[in-house]
Amino acid sequence: MKTLIRLLAGVTSRFPWPVLAATFALTVVFAGLASTLESASGQEGFSPDSEEIRASERISERFGDSSTSSVLQVIIAEEGGDVLTREALEVLAALEEGIVASDAGEVISDRPDEPGIISYLAPVVQAMAAQGLTVEDLPDDATVKQLYTDALASAGPELGFASQLVPEGSGDTPEIGMVLVFVDTTTDIDDQIDREVAVADAVREVDETTPLEVSPFSFALLFGDQDDFLGEVAELFTLAFAIIVVILLFVFWVSPIGTTTRLASARRMLADTSVVMLTIVLVVLWMNGVGALLQRVGVLGPLTEVAQIVPILLVGLGVDYGIHL
Structure with missing residues (x-):
């Protein structure tokens, strides 16, 4: 994982604008595909027997x-x-x-x-x-x-x-x-x-x-309860997103020691938090886009309720990586 991260960091450092352009283009494509993602309905996704x-x-x-x-x-x-x-x-x-x-x-x-x-x-x-x-x-x-x-x-x-x-x-x-x-x-x-x-x-x-x-x-x-379930997932995702933002604001806060001013500390805190949360949003969009693409080629079927909760888990996983990086 460290090797992969270092490789990506090196490519980004040498070719920042091409990387940004490629990321933006892929995000647009995957976001469009994500809107066509098919979801299964009913409780058989949890307990088929x-x-x-x-x-x-x-x-x-x-x-x-x-x-x-x-x-x-x-x-x-x-x-x-x-x-x-x-x-x-x-x-x-x-x-x-x-x-x-x-x-x-x-x-x-x-x-x-x-x-x-x-x-x-x-x-x-x-x-x-x-x-x-x-x-x-x-x-x-x-x-x-x-x-x-x-x-x-x-x-x-x-x-x-x-x-x-x-x-x-x-x-x-x-x-x-x-x-x-x-x-x-x-x-x-x-x-x-x-x-x-x-x-x-x-x-x-x-x-x-x-x-x-x-x-x-x-x-x-x-x-018929599918809409209620999707509404609950959206509420959970929004709540998790908001809570994580608050936590990151504390984690990335650097006390103004030595040459670091309070203004610089606040700027770094906001920048780091924004980068982590933006990355998480991109991950969710890319994941749903890839899932929709795999559905089109017949590799995946409609997502069950359990699979639809994955974006919420990705929020926590992404924050963990963001803090350690």
């Missing part, structure tokens, strides 16, 4: 047809409690009403042979419909549990899927239940994300009005 992703794939295989609809999962939960209750039925009714009435209502895959919304409480809902009952007609939670048990026992495989939407072995007091919302698919991934985000927004509105926890989950929602 997580339990959540495996569960989503299993649900899609079991309940969804990828050619016509995608599956958004809604979790109804009460920690340490029970979601096989009258209250849960009321929440489910509010959830269905909220989704249908929202902007996402038009994209719900509601067909005669495939309901747009399927819940773990489907046996209870069907039993109530067959008997002409409403939620207000149910005196207590025990009645809900009895309807659930009887419906599963009499319907057989027709409603057997409902038992798969609650934790195995939870009996008639599950803490968590799942609702499946089928959303019409589109060939445009951005439109698909917008559709599922609209459903999720309707779910969150219901969550704000009930003591039960109502949470949406799907791949598209993970992808």
